[in-house]
Amino acid sequence: MSGKFSSKINSIIILMITLILAGLSAALLFFFFSFNKKLNRTEEDTVYKRYYAMITGNDESNFVDSLYDSMIAHATDQESYVEILSKNLSQEYSDRELVKIAIASNVDGIILYADDNSELSDLINEANEKNIPVITLFNDFDLSERLSFVGISNYNLGKEYGNLIIGMMDENILKDDVIKVCVLVDANSGDSGQNVLFSAISETIEKEHKLHPYTHKPAEVRAYPVDTSNSFSVEESVRNLLMDTSTDKPDVVVCLTENETTSMYQAVVDYNEVGSINILGFYDSPAILKGIERNVIYATISIDTDEIAKSCIDALSEYYELGNTSEYNTADIKVINRSNLNEYKEEDENEK
Amino acid sequence: MRNKFRNLSLQYKITFITLLLNLIVFAINVVLLVSINNMSDRIDSVYRANLQLNDIQSSLNEVQDNMTEYLNVKTSDALEDYYRSAQAYRNLISGLDSRITQSPIGRMGRAIYNMSENYLDETEQTIEAKRGRNVEKYHVRYDEATALYGYISTYVYSLNNEQFRENSDNYREMVNAFRLFETLGNIIMFGVILSNAFLIMRLTAELTRPLKSLTGMATEVSKGNFDIEPLPVYSEDEIGVVTKTFNKMVVSIQDYIVKIRESATVEQQLREKELLMESHLKDAQLKYLQAQINPHFLFNTLNAGAQLAMMEGADRTYEYVQVMAEFFRYNVKKGSQTVTIGEELELVDNYIYILNVRFSGDIKYEKEIDKALLGVEMPSMILQPIVENCVNHGIRDMMGEGKITVKVYSIDNTACISVEDNGVGMSEETIARLMSGQPVTKDDGRSSTGIGMDNVMARLKLFAGYDEVMGIESEGEGKGSKFTIYLDMKEA
Numbered sequence: 063m064s065g066k067f068s069s070k071i072n073s074i075i076i077l078m079i080t081l082i083l084a085g086l087s088a089a090l091l092f093f094f095f096s097f098n099k100k101l102n103r104t105e106e107d108t109v110y111k112r113y114y115a116m117i118t119g120n121d122e123s124n125f126v127d128s129l130y131d132s133m134i135a136h137a138t139d140q141e142s143y144v145e146i147l148s149k150n151l152s153q154e155y156s157d158r159e160l161v162k163i164a165i166a167s168n169v170d171g172i173i174l175y176a177d178d179n180s181e182l183s184d185l186i187n188e189a190n191e192k193n194i195p196v197i198t199l200f201n202d203f204d205l206s207e208r209l210s211f212v213g214i215s216n217y218n219l220g221k222e223y224g225n226l227i228i229g230m231m232d233e234n235i236l237k238d239d240v241i242k243v244c245v246l247v248d249a250n251s252g253d254s255g256q257n258v259l260f261s262a263i264s265e266t267i268e269k270e271h272k273l274h275p276y277t278h279k280p281a282e283v284r285a286y287p288v289d290t291s292n293s294f295s296v297e298e299s300v301r302n303l304l305m306d307t308s309t310d311k312p313d314v315v316v317c318l319t320e321n322e323t324t325s326m327y328q329a330v331v332d333y334n335e336v337g338s339i340n341i342l343g344f345y346d347s348p349a350i351l352k353g354i355e356r357n358v359i360y361a362t363i364s365i366d367t368d369e370i371a372k373s374c375i376d377a378l379s380e381y382y383e384l385g386n387t388s389e390y391n392t393a394d395i396k397v398i399n400r401s402n403l404n405e406y407k408e409e410d411e412n413e414k
Numbered sequence: 415m416r417n418k419f420r421n422l423s424l425q426y427k428i429t430f431i432t433l434l435l436n437l438i439v440f441a442i443n444v445v446l447l448v449s450i451n452n453m454s455d456r457i458d459s460v461y462r463a464n465l466q467l468n469d470i471q472s473s474l475n476e477v478q479d480n481m482t483e484y485l486n487v488k489t490s491d492a493l494e495d496y497y498r499s500a501q502a503y504r505n506l507i508s509g510l511d512s513r514i515t516q517s518p519i520g521r522m523g524r525a526i527y528n529m530s531e532n533y534l535d536e537t538e539q540t541i542e543a544k545r546g547r548n549v550e551k552y553h554v555r556y557d558e559a560t561a562l563y564g565y566i567s568t569y570v571y572s573l574n575n576e577q578f579r580e581n582s583d584n585y586r587e588m589v590n591a592f593r594l595f596e597t598l599g600n601i602i603m604f605g606v607i608l609s610n611a612f613l614i615m616r617l618t619a620e621l622t623r624p625l626k627s628l629t630g631m632a633t634e635v636s637k638g639n640f641d642i643e644p645l646p647v648y649s650e651d652e653i654g655v656v657t658k659t660f661n662k663m664v665v666s667i668q669d670y671i672v673k674i675r676e677s678a679t680v681e682q683q684l685r686e687k688e689l690l691m692e693s694h695l696k697d698a699q700l701k702y703l704q705a706q707i708n709p710h711f712l713f714n715t716l717n718a719g720a721q722l723a724m725m726e727g728a729d730r731t732y733e734y735v736q737v738m739a740e741f742f743r744y745n746v747k748k749g750s751q752t753v754t755i756g757e758e759l760e761l762v763d764n765y766i767y768i769l770n771v772r773f774s775g776d777i778k779y780e781k782e783i784d785k786a787l788l789g790v791e792m793p794s795m796i797l798q799p800i801v802e803n804c805v806n807h808g809i810r811d812m813m814g815e816g817k818i819t820v821k822v823y824s825i826d827n828t829a830c831i832s833v834e835d836n837g838v839g840m841s842e843e844t845i846a847r848l849m850s851g852q853p854v855t856k857d858d859g860r861s862s863t864g865i866g867m868d869n870v871m872a873r874l875k876l877f878a879g880y881d882e883v884m885g886i887e888s889e890g891e892g893k894g895s896k897f898t899i900y901l902d903m904k905e906a
Contacts, residue, residue: 076616079609086602087442093591093598094449110514113521143514143521150518152572163565166532167525 112142112170114378117160119176124347125320125367126175132371133173140379144173161185165192171378174208175199177248177290182206195381197374201255202390210377212370212391216255219363220262222395223316226342226361227263228270231278235340235360236313241281243267244303244312246322249287256318260285263316288322300325304333311339314360320345323362327353346398346406354403361399364406369393421650424621431617435610442606446599453592457585464581466509467574470526471567473503478563481537485544485556496541500534519580522573526566533562624653628660640668696876713742734771737764745795752877755822755831756788758797762820765798769805777809778817787822790829790903793877799870800833800897808837808895829901836894845886851875878902 114137118126130146137144147160155163157176164172165188172189174196176182183206186196190207198206200213227243230236245263247256260283267281286303289295300322304311317323323343327350330339336358343350343362353359373391380387398406422430480496512524536559543552627645634642644661647654720735741764744757759781766779801818809816819834840848851871874883878901888895 076613079612083438083602083605083609086598086605087445090445090449090595090598090602093595094445094452108515113514113524143516145518145521150522150572150576151568152575153568155568159561159565162561163525163529163569166529166562166565168528168532169525 108138110138110141110143112378112382114142114144114171114173114375115147115160115164115167115169116144116173117147117157117164117176119157123320123345125345129175129367129371132368133374136372136375140375142170142375142379144375158182158185161189165189165194168192169194171381172196173199173374173378174203175201177201177250195378197377199370199374209381210387210389210391212373212377213393214365214395215392216259217262218392219395220259221266222363222397223259223342224263224266224270226397226399227267227281227314228278230314230340230360236279238313239279241267241279241314242310242312243281243283243314243316244286245283245316246288246300246303246318246326247285248290248318249299250290256285259318296321297325301329304329304335304339311335313338314340314342316342318344320347320350323353323359324349327358330358346410351398351403351407354398354400357400361397364396364398366393366396424651424653427617427621427651431614435613438610439603439606442599442602446595446603449595450592453588453595456588463577464574466506467570467577470503470506470510471570471574473499473506474530474563474566474570477503477534477537478560481540481556481559484541485552488544493541496537500537503530504534517580518576519573522569522576526569526573529562529566529569533559533566536562621653624648624657628653628657631660631664635664635667640664640671699872700876713739713745716742734768737767740764741768751794752791753794754788755790755792755829758792758794759783759788759820759822761795762797762801765801766818776816777805778815780817780819782819782821782823784823787824787829787903790901792831792899792901793873796870796874796899797831797833799867800899803867804833804835804837804895804897808835808839810837812837812892824903827903829903830898831901832896832898834894834896839891839893840886840888840895841891845888848886849884874899 116130116133118130130144133144147164148155157174158181161172161174161182162185165185172194174182174186183203186198186203186206186208189196190209195209196206198208198211198213202208202211202213204211227236227241231241243263245260247260264281264283267278267283270278271280288299296319303315315326317326323341323345324347326341327343330336330341341353341359343353343359346362346364350359350362354362370393373393377387377391476499477496480492480499484492484496507527507530510523510527511520512527513520514524515521536555540552540555540559543555624645631642631645642664644664645657647657647661716735716739720732720739723731723735741761744761744764766777769777797820801820804818805816809818817836819832821830821832821834823830848867848871851868871884875881883900885898885900886895887898
């Protein structure tokens with residue numbers, strides 16, 4: 063009886079010990095394999111069929127980040143991978159050099175977000191010769207043999223800014239007889255797009271003034287060059303505009319990049335010009351949206367980066383699958399001001 | 415499984431247990447070693463990758479230097495050096511990881527590889543142009559190649575950094591994992607040691623348990639307690655065999671003891687039977703002997719004669735008949751009883767009286783009696799036949815006066831009764847015959863009481879329980895004879 067009992071206890075204890083040891087060993091093995099897997103991650107990663115290089119100059123704004131994120135998401139869906147070429151390099155290269163590197167690296171496609179100039183056009187043609195398709199982003203190198211342009215219509219954009227200024231006149235925000243509008247343009251760019259945009263703003267306001275000369279005042283639209291040659295020059299240029307005493311302070315400042323908008327917003331607050339200088343911004347970063355909320359920025363124009371990114375990747379994929387694609391892709395623009403800010407935020411939240 | 419294990423021999427059992435425990439330890443060790451090996455391999459690979467990149471960079475430098483050298487001096491040695499280094503460089507870059515993945519390492523490797531191909535192409539063209547003395551072309555190509563050289567160097571450097579960053583992350587993780595692994599391994603080893611100790615304890619206890627119970631039982635048996643339950647046999651190993659044998663042995667011993675007891679009882683019964691038979695025989699002999707002397711009728715008629723003599727006033731006749739009657743009454747009354755020496759002496763007195771009347775006082779009768787011995791027990795009808803024998807064979811045929819002397823005395827614890835005559839004596843031969851209990855003459859049994867010397871001897875021996883009850887002495891013809899009875903003193 064006692065023998066049976068003790069042998070039963072014996073069996074239970076031996077079983078328990080075996081289980082504990084087995085459990086520990088299993089934990090050890092599991093830990094080992096999971097650790098191994100983690101280390102092998104780079105080796106086991108999905109291998110993509112195509113590799114596109116994105117050249118963004120040295121632009122590190124939220125806008126570019128957001129664009130890039132969308133780009134990667136769409137690219138990986140199509141077994142491709144996009145990389146901002148300058149990102150992992152220890153040395154800073156000019157756009158021209160980066161394009162050269164991309165060509166020498168035999169990438170499967172180049173997405174070029176750079177200022178329009180003829181130097182790059184040569185390289186775009188060279189890439190084309192080597193069967194590397196080039197997509198130009200926002201600035202159309204229309205004289206080059208680029209595969210496709212993806213961006214927004216500068217004319218439409220200018221018209222939209224013009225309409226916003228007219229809107230301000232309607233709201234009686236602008237009190238001067240001649241409204242001084244200042245458009246921040248890229249000093250380093252020989253881009254025709256900026257001219258289109260600039261003239262579209264003037265044209266829209268002038269047209270309105272001619273139609274309703276009493277309610278809508280004439281405007282003096284001038285361009286203010288912003289130095290984009292290095293990372294910090296934009297902010298300096300924007301501040302210089304406010305400190306410049308040789309000219310009158312503008313009533314409206316039109317910013318065409320995210321950086322300009324943010325810098326202008328901060329400068330207006332710093333120099334206590336809220337209310338006297340109205341900002342029309344570009345892009346919908348959280349800082350800019352906050353500016354609208356605080357009534358410092360009158361309105362901003364947002365671009366659907368996801369749509370842009372999708373167009374880029376689709377264009378490249380179509381090139382490889384069909385041999386060609388449409389040359390011109392424009393994305394819609396959207397005005398965000400205090401009246402639709404909350405609505406927009408909610409939409410954005412839902413999309414995320 | 416368990417039963418199979420139980421039936422293994424002790425040697426195999428111990429071997430099996432040791433082997434099993436060693437195997438567990440070994441397996442755990444193998445897992446630990448393989449894991450640790452793997453990890454250290456990984457740490458190695460961190461440096462291997464960086465070494466590879468360093469090699470690529472120096473090889474690239476060599477290609478660039480050799481090309482420049484050739485452009486400078488245009489010797490065939492320099493050209494040869496260039497081709498050799500270009501080939502070496504080509505071999506090196508072919509080993510680069512050039513897959514397009516989320517990790518930048520493969521993508522950068524791919525870029526380096528492709529750029530290097532273009533670079534080598536450019537250098538080739540530069541060299542060709544130089545050889546063809548196309549000065550303008552080789553200057554352009556040289557610039558192109560040098561630009562590519564710069565890009566590649568940057569990429570190699572960046573890739574090195576990238577790998578270093580990634581490997582540092584991995585390294586940190588690896589070191590942490592290593593620590594954790596070490597701790598876990600130690601815990602497991604400790605657990606294994608503990609449980610191995612426990613397993614050994616349990617298993618050896620299992621092995622020695624039957625031995626212990628066997629020892630206990632053996633102790634019980636050695637104390638003489640055979641009444642035990644047979645031990646259960648758990649296994650077919652040596653201990654099982656010993657246990658079985660022990661059980662059989664205990665049963666055999668029990669059987670043996672029963673047999674011994676049975677035979678002892680039988681022997682006892684046999685002996686009892688024998689003793690009973692012996693006593694029956696004695697009884698029968700006694701009864702038989704007594705049956706020879708039963709003169710009831712004579713006794714009654716003598717009594718009637720005595721009555722008659724008294725009535726007629728013949729006093730001497732009366733006394734004579736009276737003594738005779740007493741003589742015979744003694745026979746009837748005491749014939750089958752144990753009597754005292756005193757009573758036997760009285761009978762001898764009466765007998766001598768009767769004889770003296772019959773033979774007109776011819777026999778001289780003397781007594782030397784130790785009165786203390788008168789109460790000693792003896793069988794009846796012993797002395798009278800001896801005296802009669804003395805009279806008939808000793809005195810009757812002699813010339814002169816016959817004399818009978820009776821003595822009662824004690825030597826140590828033995829009562830001695832001697833009857834002595836001065837008659838014709840006896841030969842050695844006759845003495846021997848008397849002593850052996852055989853009748854001396856044919857009509858030996860025809861004594862007055864019908865009791866011969868052989869009867870006397872036999873009865874004395876039966877009564878005493880030993881053979882040396884009587885001694886007979888005679889110094890030869892005419893010198894008389896002496897009978898002596900030796901009796902253990904038993905007071906009535």
